[in-house]
Amino acid sequence: MSDTPVPAPASRLVRFSIGAALLGIGTCMPLLIRETPYTFVLFMFIAQPLLAVAFLLFTVKVFQDLRRGRLF
Amino acid sequence: MRIGRRLLPALLFLSLSVTAAIAAGRDDVIPRPHGWIGTTEEWARSLGIAFAILDVLILVAAYRSHRRTGESPASRQLLFVAIAVLPVGVVFFSYFHALEASKTVESCGACHVMTPFVNDLRNPKSDTLAAVHFKNRYIQENHCYTCHSDYGMFGTVHAKWEGLGHIYRQTTGRFTMPIKINNPYSNLRCLNCHATSQKFLDPAKHPQEDLPALFSGKTSCIDCHGPAHPAPETRASR
Numbered sequence: 001m002s003d004t005p006v007p008a009p010a011s012r013l014v015r016f017s018i019g020a021a022l023l024g025i026g027t028c029m030p031l032l033i034r035e036t037p038y039t040f041v042l043f044m045f046i047a048q049p050l051l052a053v054a055f056l057l058f059t060v061k062v063f064q065d066l067r068r069g070r071l072f
Numbered sequence: 073m074r075i076g077r078r079l080l081p082a083l084l085f086l087s088l089s090v091t092a093a094i095a096a097g098r099d100d101v102i103p104r105p106h107g108w109i110g111t112t113e114e115w116a117r118s119l120g121i122a123f124a125i126l127d128v129l130i131l132v133a134a135y136r137s138h139r140r141t142g143e144s145p146a147s148r149q150l151l152f153v154a155i156a157v158l159p160v161g162v163v164f165f166s167y168f169h170a171l172e173a174s175k176t177v178e179s180c181g182a183c184h185v186m187t188p189f190v191n192d193l194r195n196p197k198s199d200t201l202a203a204v205h206f207k208n209r210y211i212q213e214n215h216c217y218t219c220h221s222d223y224g225m226f227g228t229v230h231a232k233w234e235g236l237g238h239i240y241r242q243t244t245g246r247f248t249m250p251i252k253i254n255n256p257y258s259n260l261r262c263l264n265c266h267a268t269s270q271k272f273l274d275p276a277k278h279p280q281e282d283l284p285a286l287f288s289g290k291t292s293c294i295d296c297h298g299p300a301h302p303a304p305e306t307r308a309s310r
Contacts (some may be wrong), residue, residue: 021127025128032121033121035174036179037238043170
């Protein structure tokens, strides 16, 4: 039997978290490129909630792994 | 540690390139002094873009690594940086940039409803109070914001809060034409600059007995010095 740990399969939570973070960052970019009222609305009401959701999903995943004892 | 050693040079390179690109795109009339490296706002903006690009690259790398090999400590570290660390930088610099850029005349003029007001500022024939201040550079920059925000920290907070309301109404179309100023215009905004000027203190122009009414706001500066902006019926033609 080998001692090398077998990596866990990628979870749906992590994929959603990555997706939300990508969308969140993507919606921040128009504001950084050109500030208009519309890009500001996009940043305030779409980008920030998406980034918060990404962080929340990632935190849930970290706690799940901690409970199963396979974080490190 | 290894991630940090790779991230920092990448971040520095990206922010320098973006700052250089932004500085190259400026159409300044006045030449900048020797050794000019950009404004704080330009640096904040380029750092925000650098953080965002780096974050997207790391997220894509983490996603690919996840698909190929599943979850591993290295991919978790990458994800932690990309989801919990870098977005904080992106949001911070986005706010910094947005709060500064939203003070400019261009930002106020970005809504169609404001176009006649901004056109009037630049109209060489206009003699409205706002146009006179703008064309003579009585106010150096952020002309709309300077006259339409109260002074002090809470003046800024109040102006930003009202600005958010303007953005909401513009985006949802909840406003009626012609637009009107939300609250009566406070004399204190004029007096903050004019109250100690010789022209204002000249009794021939502002008699001593009139000053209490001006300071208390019973008499509006605009009553004698208006109109501040073009009248609703002439806005379309300006």
